[in-house]
Amino acid sequence: MQTTIIKPVLGVYTALFLLFLYGPFVVLGILSFQIGPNGGPQFPIIEWSTYWYQHVFGLTPPSRIAPLPIYEGLARSLSLAFMTMIVSTVLGVMSAQAFRTKFKGSDVVFYLIVLGMMVPGVLVGLGLALVANSIGIDRTWWSTAFVLHVVYTFPFAFLVMLAIFNRFDPSVEEASWSLGVSPIKTFRKVTFPLIFPGVLSAMLFAFTLSYDEFSRTLFASGRDLTLPLAIYGTFSIEIHPNIFAFGVLTTLFSFALLAVYAILMTVSLRRAKRLAIQEDA
Amino acid sequence: MTDVLRIENLGKSYGSKAALSGVSFAVADNEYVSLLGPSGSGKTVLLRLIAGFELPDAGRILFDGKDIASVPAHERGIGFVFQNFALFPHLSVYDNIGFGLVNRVNAPVTDADALRSRIMAMVELVGLTGLEDRGVHQISGGQRQRVALARTLVSQPRIVLLDEPLGALDANLRTRMRGELRRIRSQLGVTFLHVTGSETEALAMGDRIVVLDNGSVGQIDTPDTVYNSPVSPNVARYLNCYNLFSGTIGGGTFSDGAHSFPLSGTPKPNASPAYAIRQDLITVRPSNSPLGSGEAGFTATYLASEYTGASFMYFFRAVDGHIVEVENHLSHRAPQNLDVNATYQLVWKADDALVYG
Numbered sequence: 325m326q327t328t329i330i331k332p333v334l335g336v337y338t339a340l341f342l343l344f345l346y347g348p349f350v351v352l353g354i355l356s357f358q359i360g361p362n363g364g365p366q367f368p369i370i371e372w373s374t375y376w377y378q379h380v381f382g383l384t385p386p387s388r389i390a391p392l393p394i395y396e397g398l399a400r401s402l403s404l405a406f407m408t409m410i411v412s413t414v415l416g417v418m419s420a421q422a423f424r425t426k427f428k429g430s431d432v433v434f435y436l437i438v439l440g441m442m443v444p445g446v447l448v449g450l451g452l453a454l455v456a457n458s459i460g461i462d463r464t465w466w467s468t469a470f471v472l473h474v475v476y477t478f479p480f481a482f483l484v485m486l487a488i489f490n491r492f493d494p495s496v497e498e499a500s501w502s503l504g505v506s507p508i509k510t511f512r513k514v515t516f517p518l519i520f521p522g523v524l525s526a527m528l529f530a531f532t533l534s535y536d537e538f539s540r541t542l543f544a545s546g547r548d549l550t551l552p553l554a555i556y557g558t559f560s561i562e563i564h565p566n567i568f569a570f571g572v573l574t575t576l577f578s579f580a581l582l583a584v585y586a587i588l589m590t591v592s593l594r595r596a597k598r599l600a601i602q603e604d605a
Numbered sequence: 606m607t608d609v610l611r612i613e614n615l616g617k618s619y620g621s622k623a624a625l626s627g628v629s630f631a632v633a634d635n636e637y638v639s640l641l642g643p644s645g646s647g648k649t650v651l652l653r654l655i656a657g658f659e660l661p662d663a664g665r666i667l668f669d670g671k672d673i674a675s676v677p678a679h680e681r682g683i684g685f686v687f688q689n690f691a692l693f694p695h696l697s698v699y700d701n702i703g704f705g706l707v708n709r710v711n712a713p714v715t716d717a718d719a720l721r722s723r724i725m726a727m728v729e730l731v732g733l734t735g736l737e738d739r740g741v742h743q744i745s746g747g748q749r750q751r752v753a754l755a756r757t758l759v760s761q762p763r764i765v766l767l768d769e770p771l772g773a774l775d776a777n778l779r780t781r782m783r784g785e786l787r788r789i790r791s792q793l794g795v796t797f798l799h800v801t802g803s804e805t806e807a808l809a810m811g812d813r814i815v816v817l818d819n820g821s822v823g824q825i826d827t828p829d830t831v832y833n834s835p836v837s838p839n840v841a842r843y844l845n846c847y848n849l850f851s852g853t854i855g856g857g858t859f860s861d862g863a864h865s866f867p868l869s870g871t872p873k874p875n876a877s878p879a880y881a882i883r884q885d886l887i888t889v890r891p892s893n894s895p896l897g898s899g900e901a902g903f904t905a906t907y908l909a910s911e912y913t914g915a916s917f918m919y920f921f922r923a924v925d926g927h928i929v930e931v932e933n934h935l936s937h938r939a940p941q942n943l944d945v946n947a948t949y950q951l952v953w954k955a956d957d958a959l960v961y962g
Contacts, residue, residue, distance in 0.1 A: 495691035498658050501678040502685035503705025503760060510679075513708055517695045 349575065356568035361387040365563050376569040389564050397554030398574075400465050401535055404550060407466075408473040408534035413526045415474070416481025417519070421511075424489050441479045445539035448472060453543040463546035472544045473534045480533060481526035488522030521592060528585050532578065608667075609634045609763050609796050610655070615664035617650055624650045625820045628664070632764065632798055637790055639811030640800045643843055646817040648800045652766045655798070656685045669763065679710060684757035684765035684795075688772045690749045692741040698752050699737040702727055705760045727759040730789060747778045754789065764796040771806065783809055804844050808832055816840045838879035838961050847881040847959075848929050854878045854962040863925035866901040869955045878962030884932040886957045889919065889941055892948040902952035905929055907943045919943065921951060 355365050360375030361384070378384045382391060419437070423430060449472060456468050463469070496518070500510040516523075538552040549557060551574075558567055610632040617625045625647045632638050642648040653659045655666055657678030666674045673681050693701050703724045706714040714720045728737050731751040736744055741752060750770065757765055770786070771779045787810065790797050801807050807814050808828040816823040816831060823840045824831055835841040838849055852861030859866045859880045866880060882901075892904050905921035908928075917940050919931040929951060933940065943949065 493689070493691065495687050495689060496693055498656070498678070499685065499687060499691040499756075500693075500704070500708075501658070502656055502681075502683065503756065504679050504682065504709030504711055505705060506679050506710050507677075509708050509710075513704075514693055 352568045353572050356565050356572050358565045360384070360565065361389050363565065365565055365568065376564070376566045377573075379566045380569050380573065389566065392554075392558060392566055392570060394551060394554040394558065394570065397549050397551040400548060401551035404465055404470060404473060405531045405535040407470060408477055409527050409531040411474050412477040412481045412530040412534075413523060415478050416485045416526050416530075417523060419478075419482050420485030420489050423486060424492075424494070437479050437482060440475070445476070445537075446542070448475075449540040449543035452540075456544075463544055465541070465545040465548055465550055469541050469545040469550070472540045473537055476537065476540055477530040477533045480529045484526040484529060485519070485522055488519050492519065521589060524585060524588060528582075531581070535578075607634050608632065609669060610798070611665075611667040612651075612655070613665040613667065615651070615654060615666065616662050617647075617654060617659070618662055623820055625654070625661075627821050628817075630815050630822055630825050632796055634763075634796060635794045637787065637797045637799065637810060637812045638815060639807040639813075640798060640815045640817060641804060641807035641843060642800075642802065642817030644802055647820040648802075648817050649768055651817070652685075652768050652798070652800050656683055656766055657681050682711075682762055684760070684762035686753050686757055686765060686767040686770045688769040690753040690773070692749060692752055692756070694741060696741070697737070698733060698739050698741060698744065699724060699728075701741060701752050702737075702755045702759055705756065709760065723759060727755045730758075730792065731755045732785075746774055747782060750774060750782060751785075754786075758789070758793060758795065761793075762795065764798060767797060767799040769801055770799065771801075779806075786810065804846070816843060818843070834873075834959065835881070836873060837875055838877075838881060841881045841959065846884050846932070848884060848887070850880040850927070852878060852880065854960070859960055859962075861925070861927075863923060863927070864903040866958065867955050868960055869899075869958075870960070872960040872962040875961035879960075881959040881961070882953050882957060884918075884930045885916075885934055887929075887931045887951050887953045889931060889933075889943065890950040890952055892950050894950050894952075896950075896952060899955055900952050901955045901958065902950055904948050904950050906948055907945060909945070910943070917941075921949070 354369065355367075356376055357372050357374065358364070358369055358376065359371040359373045360379060363370050363373075363375075375384060379389070380392065423434065452468055452472055453463060456463050461468065492515075496514055497507075497510050500514045501507065505513070536552060537550075538556070541550050541553060545553065555567065555570075608631040612631070613629050615625055615628040616623070628647075628651060640648050640651070650659070654661050657673070657676060661674055664674070665672045668681065668683065693704060696704065703714075703720055706720055706723060714723065725737070728734055731754055733748060733751050733755065736748060741749060744752070750773075753770070767786075771782055774782060783806065786797070786799075799807075799810055801810070808831075811828055813825060814828055814831045815825045816835075818837070818839045823843075824836045831840070832844060832846075835844060835847070838851070841847040842849060850859070850861040850864075850866075852859060854860075854868070854872060857868050859868055859878065861880070872878070896902050903923060905923045908920040908922055910920070911918040916935055917933040919933060919941075921929045921931065923929055931951065
C-alpha cells in the first residue's frame with residue numbers, strides 16, 4: 325500500500341535531483357555550439373556551429389573577441405592539483421596508519437582534523453593571506469595556495485584511508501613480521517598493495533577538490549591565477565560562448581580522469597571476482 | 606631434552622583486567638605441546654606475547670636461553686599460524702610460501718633456483734603439488750590451511766605457534782588435518798605450541814597439555830594424566846567430561862547439601878571442596894535398586910538424551926536442580942530405554958571419583 329505512493333515520489337525526487345545536477349551543464353553544452361563570433365550566450369541558438377571550440381584552440385581568424393586568458397591558469401591548476409594530490413594522499417595514508425592504534429589524545433587530534441573541514445574556505449584564505457602579509461611572505465599559487473589546498477584536501481584523504489584501514493585485517497601484517505620481514509618492508513609488500521584501491525580513491529578526491537578550489541585560492545594565490553579564478557575573471561568583462569566550450573572540454577577531461585580511475589578499479593576488482601568464481605567452480 | 610622455549614612468570618593486563626598472571630612453563634625441543642583453555646583464559650594473548658605482537662607487563666620469555674621479551678616480532682624467528690590463516694590475498698600460493706624467504710631481514714634467499722627448490726619441497730611436503738600457481742582464493746579451506754603452514758615452515762623456525770589452526774575448518778577436515786599436522790611436525794622435528802579451545806583436539810594432538818585457567822597455568826602433563834586426574838575442579842570442567850559438585854568435606858563423606866558421597870583416599874588440595882565423577886563412569890539403574898559396597902550414587906530425574914553416534918548422552922536432574930550428564934558408550938553398553946520424568950538411581954564406584962578439598 326505504502327510502496328505504491330513512496331516509489332513514484334522517490335522516482336520524481338530522483339529525476340529532479342538529476343535534472344538540477346546536470347541541467348546547467350546541458351544548457352552550457354548547448355550554448356557552446358552557438359554561431360560565432362556574433363552569437364552570444366542566449367537562446368535561441370541562431371545557428372549550430374563549432375566556432376567557439378575552434379576559438380578555444382586559436383583556430384579562428386582574428387576577431388574582436390580576444391582569446392581566453394586562462395591557459396596559464398589551466399597549467400597552474402593542473403600542477404597544483406597534482407602536487408596537492410601527492411602530498412595529501414601521502415599525509416592521509418601516514419596519518420590514517422597512525423590512527424590504527426589508539427594513542428594519547430588521538431580522539432582530540434581526530435576531531436581537530438575533521439572539524440577543520442567545517443571552517444569556511446573564504447575565511448581560511450583571508451586569514452592565511454593576512455598572516456603571509458604580516459610576516460612578509462609572497463603569496464603565490466605554488467606556496468601559500470598550495471599549503472591551503474593540502475590543508476583542505478588532507479582530511480578527505482585521511483577519512484578515506486581511515487575507512488579502508490577500518491576493514492583491513494592486521495593479521496596479514498603480523499604474519500609477515502613472524503616470517504622475519506621488517507615492518508617497513510611489510511608495509512611496502514603487504515599493506516600497500518592491499519590498500520591501493522583506497523589510495524586511488526584518496527588521490528581522486530584530493531585532485532578534484534584542489535582542481536576546483538575557488539574560495540581559499542581567491543585570497544591565497546596572489547597575482548598568478550588558477551583556472552577557477554581565471555574563469556571567474558573573464559565573467560567581469562563580457563561572457564562569450566567560448567567559456568562554455570572551454571567548460572565542456574574541461575568537464576570531458578574530468579570524465580576521462582574518472583574513466584581511468586574506474587578502469588583501474590574494475591581491473592583489480594574483476595581479478596578478485598574471477599578468482600572467487602573459479603573457487604566456486 | 607633441552608628447553609627451546611621457557612616462559613617465566615609472564616603477566617599481561619588490559620586496563621585493570623589481568624589477562625595473564627604468573628604464567629610459567631617450558632617447551633622442549635621437538636615436542637608437540639597443546640595449550641587448552643576456554644575462551645577468555647588468555648591463551649591467544651599468551652601466544653601473541655611469545656610471537657612478539659604484544660609486549661608483556663611482567664616476566665621473561667626465554668627462547669634458546671635468550672630473553673626475547675623486548676625483541677621485535679620480525680627478529681624472533683618464531684613461526685605463527687593464524688586461525689584465519691592470514692594468507693597474503695594478492696599473492697599466489699607459490700609467492701605466499703616464498704614470501705618470508707625472499708623478504709626477511711636475516712639471510713634472505715636471493716638465488717632463484719635455491720628458492721624454487723625450497724618452496725617446491727615444502728609444497729610437496731604439505732601436499733599442494735599442482736596448486737602452486739593458483740591464487741589463495743582459488744583453493745579450498747583445507748588447502749589454505751596447508752599454505753599457511755607451509756609459509757611458516759619453509760623458513761625452518763625452531764618453534765611454531767599455532768592459534769586454533771583447525772578452528773576455521775569443518776569437522777571432517779579438522780580430523781584429517783590433525784593427522785597431517787602430527788606427520789608434518791615429526792617429519793621436520795620442529796616444536797609446535799598449539800592453542801585450542803577443544804579438549805578433544807588438545808588430548809589428541811599434544812605430547813603434553815598445558816591447561817590455562819583464568820590467566821594462569823592450571824595443569825601441565827601428558828594427555829592421559831590430565832584426562833584421568835585433573836589437578837583442580839576447573840581443569841576437570843574444561844575437559845568437558847566430568848560432573849562436578851561443590852560442597853563440604855567432613856567425617857569421611859563429601860556433602861553438597863542434597864547428597865553425600867563416601868570418600869576413598871585423600872582429597873587433592875584445592876581452595877574449595879569439590880567432587881568430580883567422569884560422565885562415562887556412571888551407570889543408570891532403577892530407582893529402587895540399593896547401592897552396593899564401595900558404590901556412591903543418588904536418585905535423579907531423567908530429562909533427555911542426545912545421540913552422538915558412538916555414544917548416548919543422558920541428561921538427569923538431581924533433587925537440588927543440578928544437571929548430571931551420563932555418557933553411555935555403545936561399544937560396551939547397550940542403549941537404555943529410559944522414561945522421561947521417571948526417577949533413576951545413578952551409581953558409580955567411589956574409587957573412580959576425584960575429590961578436591
